[in-house]
Amino acid sequence: MDPALAPSQSPALVVFRDGLGERRHVSDPTGAGVCEILCVRDELSAVPSFEFALRERVSRLSGFRHASYARVQSVDRLSQPGAALAVVADAAQGVRLSSLLAPRPTPLDINAALHLIRQLVSAVAILHETAADASHGAIGPERLVVTPNTRVIVVEYTLGAALERLRYTPERYWKELRVAVPPSAGPARFDQRTDMMQVGVVALSLVLGRLLRDDEYPAKISEALASAWAISAGGGLAPLPSGLRAWLARALQLDARHSFANAVDASAELDDALSLEDEIGAGEWAVLEAVAPKPEPKPEPVLRDVAASTAAKPQAPAAPSSSSPSSPSSSGVTMPHSRAAILSAVSHSPVPPAALRTPPHRARLAAVVAGLIAVCTAGAAAAWRYVAPSSPAPAHVVSTGTLTVDSEPKGTPVLVDGDTRGVTPLSMTLAVGPHRVELRGAGEARTIPVTITAGTQASQYIELGRETTRSGQLQIRTEPSGAQVSVDGAPRGRSPLLVEGLTPGEHMVVLESDFGTVKHAVTVSAASTASLVVPLGAAEGAPVSGWISIAAPAELQVFENKRLIGTSQSDRIMVSAGRHDFEIVNEALGYRASRTVQVAAGKVSAIKIDWPKGTIAVNALPWAEVWIDGEKVGETPIGNVSVPIGTHEIVFRHPDLGEQHYAATVALNVPARVSVDLRKKP
Numbered sequence: 145m146d147p148a149l150a151p152s153q154s155p156a157l158v159v160f161r162d163g164l165g166e167r168r169h170v171s172d173p174t175g176a177g178v179c180e181i182l183c184v185r186d187e188l189s190a191v192p193s194f195e196f197a198l199r200e201r202v203s204r205l206s207g208f209r210h211a212s213y214a215r216v217q218s219v220d221r222l223s224q225p226g227a228a229l230a231v232v233a234d235a236a237q238g239v240r241l242s243s244l245l246a247p248r249p250t251p252l253d254i255n256a257a258l259h260l261i262r263q264l265v266s267a268v269a270i271l272h273e274t275a276a277d278a279s280h281g282a283i284g285p286e287r288l289v290v291t292p293n294t295r296v297i298v299v300e301y302t303l304g305a306a307l308e309r310l311r312y313t314p315e316r317y318w319k320e321l322r323v324a325v326p327p328s329a330g331p332a333r334f335d336q337r338t339d340m341m342q343v344g345v346v347a348l349s350l351v352l353g354r355l356l357r358d359d360e361y362p363a364k365i366s367e368a369l370a371s372a373w374a375i376s377a378g379g380g381l382a383p384l385p386s387g388l389r390a391w392l393a394r395a396l397q398l399d400a401r402h403s404f405a406n407a408v409d410a411s412a413e414l415d416d417a418l419s420l421e422d423e424i425g426a427g428e429w430a431v432l433e434a435v436a437p438k439p440e441p442k443p444e445p446v447l448r449d450v451a452a453s454t455a456a457k458p459q460a461p462a463a464p465s466s467s468s469p470s471s472p473s474s475s476g477v478t479m480p481h482s483r484a485a486i487l488s489a490v491s492h493s494p495v496p497p498a499a500l501r502t503p504p505h506r507a508r509l510a511a512v513v514a515g516l517i518a519v520c521t522a523g524a525a526a527a528w529r530y531v532a533p534s535s536p537a538p539a540h541v542v543s544t545g546t547l548t549v550d551s552e553p554k555g556t557p558v559l560v561d562g563d564t565r566g567v568t569p570l571s572m573t574l575a576v577g578p579h580r581v582e583l584r585g586a587g588e589a590r591t592i593p594v595t596i597t598a599g600t601q602a603s604q605y606i607e608l609g610r611e612t613t614r615s616g617q618l619q620i621r622t623e624p625s626g627a628q629v630s631v632d633g634a635p636r637g638r639s640p641l642l643v644e645g646l647t648p649g650e651h652m653v654v655l656e657s658d659f660g661t662v663k664h665a666v667t668v669s670a671a672s673t674a675s676l677v678v679p680l681g682a683a684e685g686a687p688v689s690g691w692i693s694i695a696a697p698a699e700l701q702v703f704e705n706k707r708l709i710g711t712s713q714s715d716r717i718m719v720s721a722g723r724h725d726f727e728i729v730n731e732a733l734g735y736r737a738s739r740t741v742q743v744a745a746g747k748v749s750a751i752k753i754d755w756p757k758g759t760i761a762v763n764a765l766p767w768a769e770v771w772i773d774g775e776k777v778g779e780t781p782i783g784n785v786s787v788p789i790g791t792h793e794i795v796f797r798h799p800d801l802g803e804q805h806y807a808a809t810v811a812l813n814v815p816a817r818v819s820v821d822l823r824k825k826p
Contacts, residue, residue, distance in 0.1 A: 160240060162286045163321035164188070164303070165228075169235055180214070180235040182300060183222065189229040191310055195219075196607045198231070198306035203604055205302055207593055208274055212267035214289070214299045218603075236297040241346070242285035245355045254374040254382075257350035258418060263296040264288065265414055268343055268407035271301065272336050275807045277791075279304050281334035282323050283342035285349060304334035311644060318361050326397050327362055330619065330642065330673050330708070336406040337397070337732070343407065344395030348372065351384065351392070366398050387417035405732045544573050545596035548603040549581060556608060557584045577802055578825070583608060593805060595825055616668035618643040619710070620653065623679045623720070627657040642673075655680065664689070666718065675710040676718045690743040691716040694728065696753045698790040700735070703727040721745035728753070733789045734812035758789045758810040763819045768796040784815070798822050 160167040165184045189195055199219050209215060214236040222228045241260070244252065252260075264283075271278050280287075281304015289297040307323060311331050317323045324345045325332040332338070348368060349356055353375050360368045369392055373381040391414055397403035404410040549558050551568040558565050559582040565572055568583070574596045583590045583606055590606055620629055622639040629636045629643070632651050636643050639655070648670040655662045659680040668674045678689060693716045694700055700712040704726055710717035721743055728737045728751070735756065743749050761783040762770050770777050773792050777785055780796075787810055794806045801822040810816045 160286075162242075163323075164282070164286075164300070178235040179217075180233050180299075182231040182233070184229040184231065186228065188306075188310065193309045194306045195229055197309050198229070198302065199605055199607065201302045201305040202231070203592060203606060205274075205278070206604070207595055208271070208278075210267070210270055212263070212270065212296065212298055213301060214297055216300075216302050231300065231302070233299065236289040236291070236299055238289040238291035238295075238297060240286060241288040241290055241296075242355060244290060245285055245349055245353070247354070252350060252353050253376060254351070257347075257353070257375075258388075259294065260290065260296055260350055261347045262414065264298075264343060264346060265407055265411045267296060267298050268339055269411045271298075272339070272406040272408055277335070277807075279334060279336045279339045280342070281305065281307055281338065282321075283339055283346060284322050284324065285346055285355060286322055288346065304338075308332065308334040314362050319358050324361055326400075328708075330617065331644075337403065340395050340404040340407060340410055341397050343410065344392055344397070347395060348392055351388075365396055369393060369396060369398070385418070391417040403731075543576050543598060545576060545598060546601045547572055547574050547579075547581070547594060547596060548601070549583070550603070550605050551583055552605075552607045556606075558582070559584065578804065580805070615645045616648055616670055617673040618646055618651070618653070618666060618668055619673055619675045620655075621675075621677045622655060622657070623677070624657075627655040627678075627680060630654040630656075664718075667715065669713070669715055672713040673710065674714050674718070677709065677720050679720045689718050689720050690745055691718050691748040692724075692726070692741060692743060692751055693717070693748055694751045694753060697755060697788060698730055698733060698735075700753070701729045703729060716748055719743055726751070732809065732811070734814065735789060755788055756812055757786050758812050758814075758816065759784045759786055760792070760808060760810050760816040760818065761785070762794060762796075762817075764796050764798070765819075765821045765823065766798075766801075768798045768801075768820075768822055771795040771797070794818055796820055796822060 157169045158166055159169050159180075163185070165182055165188070168181045168183060169178050170181060171178055184198075202216055202219050205216070215234045217232045217234070220230050220232060222230050268280065268283065271280060280298065280301045282300060283298070287298070287300045289299055291297060307317070307321070308331075310317075312320070314325050314327050314332060317325050317332065324342045325334070325338055326341050345356060345361065345365075348365075351372050351374065352368070356365075356368065369389065372384050372389070372392075374384045376382050391410075393399070394402055394404050394413070395410060404413070547560075548571045549568055550570075554568050556568045558568060558570050560572070560574065561579055562582075574594075576596050576598050578593060578595050581592045581594050581604065583592075590608060592604055592606070594602060594604065596602065618631070620639050620641045620643065625639050627639045629639055629641050631643055631646070631653055633654075646668045648668060650665055650667050653664045653666055653676060655664075655678055657680050662678055662680065664676060664678065666674055666676050676689075692702070694702065694712040696712050701708055702710050702712070702717060704719075704724060706727075709719065724741050724743060726739045726741060728739060729735065737753070739751050741749050741751060760772070761781075762777075762785070763781040764770075767780050769779055770782055772785065772787060772794055789810050789812050791807055791809050794808055795803060796806070797803045804820060804822060806818055806820065808816050808818045
């Protein structure tokens with residue numbers, strides 16, 4: 145390693161900024177490589193439950209590993225000053241896709257675009273296959289890295305659940321954070337369908353050879369697609385292939401009824417839409433041509449200059465202090481040496497002036513590519529040494545590892561593989577291999593899969609018991625619209641209106657208009673949206689509306705006249721009295737049904753759902769006994785097992801290779817398939 149980049153000499157380097165926060169690279173104190181730390185903007189982390197949602201998602205995806213993803217290691221609070229919320233991850237070698245799409249003399253041609261699009265869709269499909277509710281939530285050119293060998297690396301894949309808690313409008317998500325979310329009647333949902341919308345935005349940007357402008361999404365996205373032409377290898381324009389244009393329209397959800405539910409479906413359709421000739425090889429050369437350093441008289445070595453400028457004053461603190469930034473004792477926290485030193489370096493290091501310079505575009509890309517190749521060669525080793533003990537015992541001797549479990553609230557009982565081990569905070573020694581850790585708090589039990597590696601220390605932090613106190617929402621519509629709305633005596637605006645932040649329980653709604661005053665008592669449930677639809681003009685106190693209720697094992701959306709009026713998550717949905725034609729939908733499961741209901745004034749009309757079944761096929765190498773939702777179904781291979789549509793837990797057991805758990809979603813018209821290799825660790 146270059147002496148200028150030695151751990152004792154190198155503070156954190158600011159390498160990238162966007163609406164989510166600041167990315168800093170810091171050398172592992174062991175000298176093994178570089179870690180990337182996302183310092184989340186204070187405005188985001190200050191939102192209630194943002195940090196909780198982020199920690200929970202990182203915990204749930206702690207076992208997720210793939211070469212197309214830069215592994216997220218942990219969530220921490222930086223030591224003072226600032227105490228910013230930080231996401232620590234492996235540093236990906238390469239250049240952010242947003243830099244490649246910035247204005248440049250030679251834009252990416254269609255071969256390069258298709259090469260990158262294929263990789264992105266394939267990578268997101270792998271995440272979606274991991275679990276039915278697994279999603280990225282913030283896919284964009286700013287969160288994708290292109291390596292020197294033209295591979296796409298997905299970074300920061302644990303932010304979606306936290307971003308959902310911001311409750312921004314689609315326009316605000318896009319303009320402030322460059323995060324694309326589909327327009328919706330209620331709050332934005334960061335699910336697999338949203339991931340596909342974001343993949344579509346990236347794909348369209350690649351086809352256009354530029355970043356989308358602020359005013360192009362969401363209002364003008366169809367116009368941007370309609371005007372798109374393919375950039376040929378020679379730099380000219382050619383018509384966009386019709387199959388690719390149709391695929392982009394589905395990914396961008398220009399018609400919600402025909403959009404992709406997840407990346408698994410989109411990946412198969414992409415293969416059908418494009419010719420499977422040799423454009424992959426051509427694409428690799430096209431990307432290499434775009435990112436490769438060009439001969440210049442005096443290229444500007446950005447990373448080396450930054451490191452050299454900071455090495456000149458290794459002891460300079462960010463603020464007056466008696467402690468050196470590199471001193472472990474200055475961090476103010478207790479943690480393993482490497483982790484504490486990394487967070488301390490990020491917290492106390494000033495931003496080097498060279499890191500903030502904006503060199504010419506070509507020189508900057510060339511220097512970043514060349515610099516990252518040199519600096520991050522040992523990145524994989526750094527990721528291992530970052531969490532491993534400094535002197536692990538020989539592998540042939542150590543057959544156990546250490547797991548530390550903490551929770552909020554503390555004192556929560558902990559079970560491992562069904563055996564009670566104590567209460568949190570708890571540190572225990574476990575045998576090497578997969579384990580199921582269960583925390584039983586006041587609410588629903590939380591189960592976490594954990595894999596123990598010989599001689600290592602792992603940790604889990606879980607927040608329990610807060611979901612039951614989440615606020616709810618109330619969607620209010622009147623016919624005609626424009627009524628003045630008050631909730632519990634507080635003015636809220638004019639209908640139609642979405643009232644957010646309501647505590648679970650009963651609320652009094654008063655509607656005032658030229659027709660008079662109407663009062664309604666509405667019950668709002670935690671983390672759900674209640675609906676109130678009121679035809680005005682009736683006498684005060686007269687029952688002008690009723691309710692419908694739907695019970696189903698999965699969430700269903702209820703539409704009337706193509707407008708979303710509520711979901712089955714609400715105990716009941718208020719509608720006007722009279723005859724209604726409802727459409728009941730779950731797009732992800734392929735379920736759609738129509739119901740005609742006569743709603744009596746002041747009454748609740750239950751809608752009966754005949755829940756259909758789908759099929760699933762399972763296989764394992766070399767073989768396994770299989771349980772679905774706790775019921776044994778036989779030994780692999782097993783085909784066409786009939787189960788209700790929705791999410792199911794599948795357990796594979798082998799006498800020598802142990803047990804593995806998977807979640808699979810069964811849709812109505814497409815057989816689900818789950819295949820695992822028990823010889824590999826999950």
